[in-house]
Amino acid sequence: MILVTAGDSWTQGDSPGQTINWEATKSLDWYDVPENFSDPYNPCDNRIRYKFYDSEIWPKVLGRNFNVETWNVGRLGSDNYNIVRRTINTVEELLTKGKKDIKVVVGWSSMLRIPIFAYKDTRKELLFLEQVRPMDDNKVMQAVYKNPEVYEDAYALCILTLQNYLDSKDIDYRFFQAFDPFKNFYSNTYSNLIKIDKWIDNDPTVDHFKQFIFNKFNIDRDMWGNEGRYFRIGHPTDISHIEWGNHLYNKLKDDWS
Numbered sequence: 001m002i003l004v005t006a007g008d009s010w011t012q013g014d015s016p017g018q019t020i021n022w023e024a025t026k027s028l029d030w031y032d033v034p035e036n037f038s039d040p041y042n043p044c045d046n047r048i049r050y051k052f053y054d055s056e057i058w059p060k061v062l063g064r065n066f067n068v069e070t071w072n073v074g075r076l077g078s079d080n081y082n083i084v085r086r087t088i089n090t091v092e093e094l095l096t097k098g099k100k101d102i103k104v105v106v107g108w109s110s111m112l113r114i115p116i117f118a119y120k121d122t123r124k125e126l127l128f129l130e131q132v133r134p135m136d137d138n139k140v141m142q143a144v145y146k147n148p149e150v151y152e153d154a155y156a157l158c159i160l161t162l163q164n165y166l167d168s169k170d171i172d173y174r175f176f177q178a179f180d181p182f183k184n185f186y187s188n189t190y191s192n193l194i195k196i197d198k199w200i201d202n203d204p205t206v207d208h209f210k211q212f213i214f215n216k217f218n219i220d221r222d223m224w225g226n227e228g229r230y231f232r233i234g235h236p237t238d239i240s241h242i243e244w245g246n247h248l249y250n251k252l253k254d255d256w257s
Contacts, residue, residue: 001066001068001069001101001102001103001256002068002069002070002071002094002099002101002102002103003059003062003063003066003068003069003070003071003102003103003104003105004070004071004073004087004090004091004094004102004103004104004105005058005059005062005063005070005071005072005073005074005104005105005106005107006072006073006074006083006086006087006090006104006105006106006107007074007078007083007106007107007108007109007178008074008075008076008077008078008079008083008107008109008113008178009074009075009076009077009078009235010074010107010109010178010179010209010235010236011057011058011059011072011074011075011107011178012033012037012052012057012072012074012075012076013051013052013055013057013074013076013241014052014076014233014235016232016233016235017231017232017233017235017236017237017238017240018052018055018057018235018237018238018241019054019055020051020052021050021051021052021053021054022047022051024050024051024052024053024054025046025050025053026050026053027053027054030063030064030067030068030069030070031053031059031060031063031064031069031070031072032070032071032072033049033050033053033071033072033073034071034073034090034093035049036049037049037073037074037075037086038073038086038087038089038090038093039075039082039085039086039089040089041128041129042128042129055238055241056238056241056242056245057072057074057238057241057245058107058209058241058242058244058245058248059072059074059105059245060072060245061241061242061244061245061246061249062105062245062248062249062252065245065246065249065253066249066253066256066257071090071094073086073087073089073090074107077131078109078113078131079109079110079113079114079115079131080108080109080111080113080154080155080158080159081115081129081154081158082115082129082131083106083108083109083158083162084158084161084162087104087106087162088162088165091104091165091166091169091171095169102171103171103172103173103256104166104171104172104173104174105173105174105175105176105248105252106162106173106174106175106176107176107177107178107209108155108158108159108175108176108177108178108180109178109180110133110179110180111151111152111154111155111180111182112133112134112151112180113131113132113133114131114132114133114134114151114154115129115130115131116129116130116131116132117129117130118130134151148184149188149189152182152184152185152188153188153189153190155182156185156188156189156190156191156193156194157190159175159194159204160190160193160194163175163194163195163198172255172256173198174198174199174200174248174251174252175198175199175200175204176199176200176208176209176248177204177206177207177208177209178207178208178209178210179207179209179210180207181205181206181207181211182204182205182206183205185204185205186205200248200251201251209236209240209244210236212243212244212247213230213231213236213240213243213244216243216247217230
């Protein structure tokens with residue numbers, strides 16, 4: 001079995017939730033972060049690639065529990081479109097290498113992250129995919145809340161794209177939402193096409209990772225009000241990652257062991 005994990009900063013790690021080690025390199029024979037996070041259009045050096053390699057983030061915890069080769073393509077700042085691309089790129093690379101029995105776990109990002117084209121240099125010659133958050137603009141957010149289907153449809157279509165790709169390759173997978181609940185899921189145009197049995201707890205509507213930490217430690221549902229032990233600047237600490245990784249293992253071990 002080979003495990004592929006994908007997501008945003010709640011999968012890669014983020015400072016100060018995790019400790020940056022700019023000198024980190026691949027030190028485990030079973031755990032790696034693919035070159036450029038499997039994104040050839042947005043290259044990076046190994047310092048970016050491995051800066052959270054030493055942290056106890058949930059993909060490492062889950063892979064260790066299963067005792068399997070693990071590829072983590074979580075990258076901070078990711079929108080869901082980029083999560084789809086990197087996951088497919090990684091699976092395709094593994095299949096090209098003749099790898100079999102691939103399993104995929106995806107922690108989806110916020111629906112309010114919208115992919116855009118941006119320039120990498122001041123000469124405006126090198127394009128890459130970036131993300132923008134409408135919540136940074138109050139006028140835009142007022143319109144978004146009046147028309148939630150704008151971002152809900154985009155999110156659902158990302159889910160369907162990856163779901164259908166993995167199904168077509170006969171690869172088993174599980175999805176969860178890291179921190180942004182999809183409360184209007186069952187009224188969405190595409191909701192009847194999403195396989196809820198491929199979601200943790202058979203529920204695409206909740207913020208699985210965040211909600212689990214709140215419930216596990218009986219804390220108020222406010223990341224910002226619980227700074228320190230479980231969250232730091234809106235991101236789970238290693239303690240929370242370890243708990244979530246172990247929880248995922250307990251959810252998946254009967255099906256995947």
